[in-house]
Amino acid sequence: MNPVSEFWIAFPVGLAAMAEDLWRKQISNWTSLTALLSGIAWNAFRSGWTGLGTALLGAGCGFVVFLAFYLLGGMGGGDVKLMAGLGSLLGAGRLLEAALWTSAVGGLIALGYLAVRALRRKPAEKKESIPYAPAIAIGAWLSLIPKG
Secondary structure, eight states: OOHHHHHHHHHHHHHHHHHHHHHHSSOOHHHHHHHHHHHHHHHHHHHHHHHHHHHHHHHHHHHHHHHHHHHTTSSOHHHHHHHHHHHHHHHHHHHHHHHHHHHHHHHHHHHHHHHHHHHHTOOOOTTOOOOOHHHHHHHHHHHTSOOO
16 A cells, blocks of 8 residues: 555645635535545555445544534534545545544644734634644645655
């Protein structure tokens, strides 16, 4: 398995999701669907029926990983669908690593956001949210760095 190949799918999808989330405050279904179908096609092409199973299991796990946060109101549906789409590319095994990286990067982004807001002495707004697609994309990219 060559993570460099997956990176060339994850990179443009991640950039598109980041741009949408930063500028429009939502991730389009097209971006998540592109990730999902690309992951399924890539894994099926590379490993046949086994790859198809890997992609579907990864998509399901990616969906479940953030579903609880969505149900609790802490995350948007686009974030959940994006993680499912990237999960189809990464597979369930690498998805756990991506989720951990995503959480770490998301925490750093949130700390930076809070620090900037404190420096500007800007009070919190009622329905203020931090775009999470950058953390998801960077987490997926970091999981694709070869180990060893």
